[in-house]
Amino acid sequence: MLDLGFIRNHPELVKEAVRLKQSDFDVDQFLALDRQVLELQHQVETLRAEQNQISKRIGQAGKDKELRESLIAQGKQLAARLKELEPQLEALTEQRQQLLYLVPQIPDPSAPVGTSEEDNVPVRYWGEKPQFDFPLLDHYTLMQKLDLVDMERAAKIAGSRSYVLKGDAARLEMALLHFALDRIAAKGFTPLIVPAMAREFCFIGNGQFPRGRDQVYALEGEDTFLVGTAEVSITGMFKDEILSYEELPLTFVGFCPCFRKEAGTYGKDTRGVFRVHQFNKVEQYVICEASHEESVRWHEQLIRNAEELVQALEIPYRVVNVCTGDMGDGKVGMYDLECWVPSEGRYRETHSCSYFHDWQARRVNIRYRDRDGKVKFVHTLNNTAIASPRILIPLLENHQQPDGSVRIPEALRPYLGGQEVLQARR
RNA sequence: GGAGGGGUGGCAGAGCGGUCGAAUGCAGCCGUCUUGAAAACGGCCGGGCGAUGAGCCCCGGGGGUUCGAAUCCCCCCCCCUCCGCCA
Numbered sequence A: 001m002l003d004l005g006f007i008r009n010h011p012e013l014v015k016e017a018v019r020l021k022q023s024d025f026d027v028d029q030f031l032a033l034d035r036q037v038l039e040l041q042h043q044v045e046t047l048r049a050e051q052n053q054i055s056k057r058i059g060q061a062g063k064d065k066e067l068r069e070s071l072i073a074q075g076k077q078l079a080a081r082l083k084e085l086e087p088q089l090e091a092l093t094e095q096r097q098q099l100l101y102l103v104p105q106i107p108d109p110s111a112p113v114g115t116s117e118e119d120n121v122p123v124r125y126w127g128e129k130p131q132f133d134f135p136l137l138d139h140y141t142l143m144q145k146l147d148l149v150d151m152e153r154a155a156k157i158a159g160s161r162s163y164v165l166k167g168d169a170a171r172l173e174m175a176l177l178h179f180a181l182d183r184i185a186a187k188g189f190t191p192l193i194v195p196a197m198a199r200e201f202c203f204i205g206n207g208q209f210p211r212g213r214d215q216v217y218a219l220e221g222e223d224t225f226l227v228g229t230a231e232v233s234i235t236g237m238f239k240d241e242i243l244s245y246e247e248l249p250l251t252f253v254g255f256c257p258c259f260r261k262e263a264g265t266y267g268k269d270t271r272g273v274f275r276v277h278q279f280n281k282v283e284q285y286v287i288c289e290a291s292h293e294e295s296v297r298w299h300e301q302l303i304r305n306a307e308e309l310v311q312a313l314e315i316p317y318r319v320v321n322v323c324t325g326d327m328g329d330g331k332v333g334m335y336d337l338e339c340w341v342p343s344e345g346r347y348r349e350t351h352s353c354s355y356f357h358d359w360q361a362r363r364v365n366i367r368y369r370d371r372d373g374k375v376k377f378v379h380t381l382n383n384t385a386i387a388s389p390r391i392l393i394p395l396l397e398n399h400q401q402p403d404g405s406v407r408i409p410e411a412l413r414p415y416l417g418g419q420e421v422l423q424a425r426r
Numbered sequence B: 001g002g003a004g005g006g007g008u009g010g011c012a013g014a015g016c017g018g019u020c021g022a023a024u025g026c027a028g029c030c031g032u033c034u035u036g037a038a039a040a041c042g043g044c045c046g047g048g049c050g051a052u053g054a055g056c057c058c059c060g061g062g063g064g065u066u067c068g069a070a071u072c073c074c075c076c077c078c079c080c081u082c083c084g085c086c087a
Helices: A004-009 A011-020 A027-061 A065-100 A139-145 A151-158 A168-185 A200-206 A230-237 A292-312 A359-364 A392-398 A410-416
Strands: A121-126 A190-193 A197-199 A224-226 A242-244 A250-259 A278-288 A317-321 A333-341 A346-355 A367-369 A375-377 A379-388
Touching (some): A004 A027, A011 A027, A027 A065, A121 A292, A139 A392, A168 A250, A168 A278, A168 A292, A168 A379, A197 A200, A200 A359, A230 A250, A230 A359, A230 A379, A278 A292, A292 A333, A292 A379, A317 A346, A333 A392, A346 A392, A359 A379
Parallel strands (some): A190 A250, A242 A367
Antiparallel strands (some): A121 A317, A197 A224, A250 A278, A278 A379, A333 A346, A346 A379, A367 A375
């Protein structure tokens, strides 16, 4: 969400953002509505001022019956008039608010301009792609051979895009999550395990609603929904709070199960566990002071943190600077970390690192008092630490060996009781 | 799920339906005094819209009664205590 005043004063900048983000937001229509609201608001406030005056005088009138009655009569008139106008004002204001939620954030000038992920710009590569002198297997085949997954029975209980992780895969996933949580916590981030179900305001807050509502599972008969990322819950944690600059930055590494409908992806990534309805994720989250430099510093830090994890897992990857058309409404800038998937011969997204300036903070009303005592909206950022089972894909494929086993990277072994390879059970 | 109690400014805690955006205490800020600090004293001290003005709005959220609601009524949410259920 952008500041109303900013939109009024810089409509051209907003229009440019709309174009860059490929949004359909109509700035002129919005401003016209805004003028209507202002006009009506002025009328209503004038009436209320009169009403307040009269009420006050009624209170002061004491035993003067005649005066009282004439004032009460006037008050009644004003009340009647207000009863007409107030609902109108309320409706218009609500309409404006709903539109306000759709205004895109202004992307940073450093973000590549583009319309789809084709236009994302690689900024660096790490690791050497493995050369296989044997027929390489894709992750799903590997998992089947090693008896790590049961898709048929998963479908039986939960339908498509479900999975049962089995045997060493179950242990591996726990190990990965634990590993990621530990490593990021060691950097001073506070570990959190947050609710996977959250109220609507949390989703409005992080920007999931209203636009991505169709991707979210609603719980029947309740005002709660299943989160698609811990980001939603963590954003909601600080709703309506005014923090002190002294407690900033707040850095968290949060875990929770994540749920996504994946509506509109039928037929896409159907093999294996790449795109599933439920997964587990450890997420990095930062709340910092409202400074662009500070945001950018943390953005770089978060992506480096993720890179360290992937490096420790010995998976080749690249980082791409996500283009304006692919980054989503709320973001100022975004990196994706993409891991090398040998069976597909391409890099696939496993991590997503974004900064929002105060776009999210405005939506949930998270503020802080700066050194001068001024109240400002905070800046928020987030990045994946580890999302599983997706990370299993590059992990298993890159480390597969000629005999069909999979080497476990050293960094993970302490979490697996020292185990060095995944092998088919005899 | 059942019974009871409660949600007011950073915290604590008042608040007969009118002069309450709200007493008081603590914390915080500024000043006086002091070599300095503490104490004492004086002042300031919630947030939003708006131009640092006028005015308007906010006492968990939403409705209602009333000329007028923090105060009365209804619904919901959350917290606490007890009971039930339960990993």
